[in-house]
Amino acid sequence: MERKKLTIRDIMKMKNNKKIVAITSYDYPTAKIADEAGVDIILIGDSLGMVILGYPSTLQVGMSEMLIHTKAVCNANPKALVVSDMPFMSYEYSKEKAILNSSKFLRLGADAIKLEGGSEYKEVIKNIVNSGIPVMGHIGLTPQKYKQIGGYRLIGKNYQEAKDLLDDAIQLEDSGIFSLVIEYTAYEVAKRITEKISIPTICIGSGPYCDGQIMVINDILGMGDYSPEFAKRYVDLKSIIRNAISNYKSEVENGKFPEKYWGMKDEDKKKFENS
Ligand SMILES: Nc1nc(=O)c2c([nH]1)NC[C@@H]1CN(c3ccc(C(=O)N[C@@H](CCC(=O)O)C(=O)O)cc3)CN21
Ligand SMILES: CC(C)C(=O)C(=O)O
Numbered sequence: 001m002e003r004k005k006l007t008i009r010d011i012m013k014m015k016n017n018k019k020i021v022a023i024t025s026y027d028y029p030t031a032k033i034a035d036e037a038g039v040d041i042i043l044i045g046d047s048l049g050m051v052i053l054g055y056p057s058t059l060q061v062g063m064s065e066m067l068i069h070t071k072a073v074c075n076a077n078p079k080a081l082v083v084s085d086m087p088f089m090s091y092e093y094s095k096e097k098a099i100l101n102s103s104k105f106l107r108l109g110a111d112a113i114k115l116e117g118g119s120e121y122k123e124v125i126k127n128i129v130n131s132g133i134p135v136m137g138h139i140g141l142t143p144q145k146y147k148q149i150g151g152y153r154l155i156g157k158n159y160q161e162a163k164d165l166l167d168d169a170i171q172l173e174d175s176g177i178f179s180l181v182i183e184y185t186a187y188e189v190a191k192r193i194t195e196k197i198s199i200p201t202i203c204i205g206s207g208p209y210c211d212g213q214i215m216v217i218n219d220i221l222g223m224g225d226y227s228p229e230f231a232k233r234y235v236d237l238k239s240i241i242r243n244a245i246s247n248y249k250s251e252v253e254n255g256k257f258p259e260k261y262w263g264m265k266d267e268d269k270k271k272f273e274n275s
């Protein structure tokens with residue numbers, strides 16, 4: 001059966017109905033594979049900086065990099081909803097800049113943008129949504145603010161943080177977001193938010209009581225030198241790739257590769273040899 005392109009309305013209808021499966025992807029081949037596997041959402045996350053570009057954090061990622069990788073993913077024409085992360089400082093300091101930068105992702109073919117932050121971004125989000133651009137929220141551990149947060153730590157363990165997260169979720173729903181990522185919070189907080197708001201919650205490291213889950217693709221594939229404690233590795237792709245490359249190396253060194261090669265036409269070969 002031909003799968004149809006998913007829209008934000010399809011995603012919203014999945015709340016209380018079917019778990020939403022989201023994964024990050026940063027390039028054409030993995031976007032194709034993820035889409036063939038039938039995921040609902042492909043996120044071009046700014047985790048790109050850490051897992052693909054080798055930066056120390058997501059703070060180094062800029063618009064130009066997010067746009068190139070969004071283009072690569074969109075070239076795969078995914079049926080999944082395509083969402084791009086707004087990078088650090090692309091939406092914080094001016095409303096015009098926030099709208100303009102979000103629009104660049106939609107022009108390339110993305111279906112929505114995601115930005116990190118709580119109720120302090122209500123106006124920013126309203127402006128983007130009013131421009132016709134669907135926005136996904138992101139609360140809890142917001143990696144672009146890890147310096148302020150004090151590291152990549154679990155959020156909402158105490159009453160005040162838990163209460164603030166719930167308030168943020170309610171305010172963000174009111175600002176017009178179509179779904180909300182809840183990253184690395186106490187599970188009770190994610191559960192309460194999921195019950196309280198009427199848009200889908202998509203969790204990472206915040207437990208099972210959410211409308212969906214998201215994972216960084218490199219973590220589930222075992223492709224990288226660091227993974228958060230909440231990630232589950234489904235395959236050790238790093239060893240598979242290393243073995244393949246080392247087999248190639250041995251075969252070149254011992255003359256086993258290449259096995260296939262092609263020659264000239266007989267008469268031209270003679271002429272060539274005698275030339
Ligand atoms: N590969 C990868 N996967 C991710 O999910 C991911 C990234 N990179 N980069 C961007 C952010 C950063 N994220 C993180 C990073 C670390 C922890 C973590 O588990 N930290 C440790 C130490 C916390 C501390 O310093 O107190 C932990 O044990 O909790 C969680 C989320 C999630 N995102
Ligand atoms: C982990 C997800 C939610 C993200 O923001 C990213 O990959 O950048």
Ligand SMILES: [Mg+2]
Pocket residue numbers: 045046047085
């Ligand atoms: Mg991100």
